[in-house]
Amino acid sequence: MVKILWNDRIINEEDVKIGFEDRGYQFGDGVYEVIKIYNGDVFTATEHIDRLYESADKIQLVIPYTKDVLHKMLYELIELNEVKNGQIYLQVTRGTSPRQHNFPTPAVESVLTAYTKETNRPLSQLQTGVKACFVEDMRWLRCDIKSLNLLGNVLAKQEAVSKDCFEAILHRGEVITEGSSSNMYGIKNGVLYTHPANNLILNGITRRVIFACCEEIGMPVVEEAFTKQQALEMDEFIMSSTSAEVMPIVSIDDQMIGSGTRGQWTEKLQQAFEKKIPVSVGI
Known part of the structure; x- marks a missing residue:
């Protein structure tokens, strides 16, 4: 059964629930990364995570986890899904709030999702x-x-x-x-x-x-x-x-x-x- 990282929890795929007013869904209001997995190891993980936080800063989006915590969660996700060669997709949206173009006031909690996929090298x-x-x-x-x-x-x-x-x-x-x-x-x-x-x-x-x-x-x-x-x-x-x-x-x-x-x-x-x-x- 495929496991998904949803905020700070790793759960079964069918248990993930994204709000219909999630700003990522309605506005594309969020950031993402794709990270390569070789032989069960995440390639250039530090650089990808750093860039994720840089992109988030540029759109004034707060990621509610430290980089170390996010690294740990991603490695746990790989181990649980037993991925040897493939990739991780992760994204962070500004969260779910009534639809309006400006940022939610007060701010709502951002939504992080990540999943793994087996892929072969070309x-x-x-x-x-x-x-x-x-x-x-x-x-x-x-x-x-x-x-x-x-x-x-x-x-x-x-x-x-x-x-x-x-x-x-x-x-x-x-x-x-x-x-x-x-x-x-x-x-x-x-x-x-x-x-x-x-x-x-x-x-x-x-x-x-x-x-x-x-x-x-x-x-x-x-x-x-x-x-x-x-x-x-x-x-x-x-x-x-x-x-x-x-x-x-x-x-x-x-x-x-x-x-x-x-x-x-x-x-x-x-x-x-x-x-x-x-x-x-x-x-």
Whole structure:
């Protein structure tokens, strides 16, 4: 029987009750994280939990548990569900109160939910690469907040899927920002280029791991916006996310990138990333 973390209790799935006036349901008023589980261990848990609290602070949302307590509850949830490889989804909403756009006065208690899911690594795609397409970035201007307001991301992802693509590469005008659920990078002459971490993108946790990998393999990183045309002219192109890891993009809008296969620098980054996984299973 699946166990769910509901506030400070771990209960059976069917016993979870979310109010119909929960502000997460009605307004998307909340924040979330997705954390990878490798061999029963939570990967970069501290970084994900820190970012959850940072996002909450940015929308003036109080999480009524310390980070240490939340860590403990998440590990307990993994153990009870006996998850070996997969992920944790957790979210915190501003709570349940009569519907009004402004924050509840007085404040109500926030609602935390989390669950686990078994998932496999995309090993085949990590080798062969995936297709992507350009989609105009129509989202709000606080993409640095990992909020529940994801309709813009959903529409972009659906456009990519309708074109038989793995991911949408978002752009504001001609400038590449990120993916619908990922960060984007171009590689040219052995240098990694990616949009700076400002309000237009989410500073991904895997993105930060990739920067550490770049330092280890002697690959310069330039946090500088680049254009759609420059993206097409890159030697290699990659995306990253908790689930996709370091994923090669071999074509954009049906135009081949570089040789149209996983490049040498991409492979080096994947190998460096692999070494950081608690138990290596190989790619």
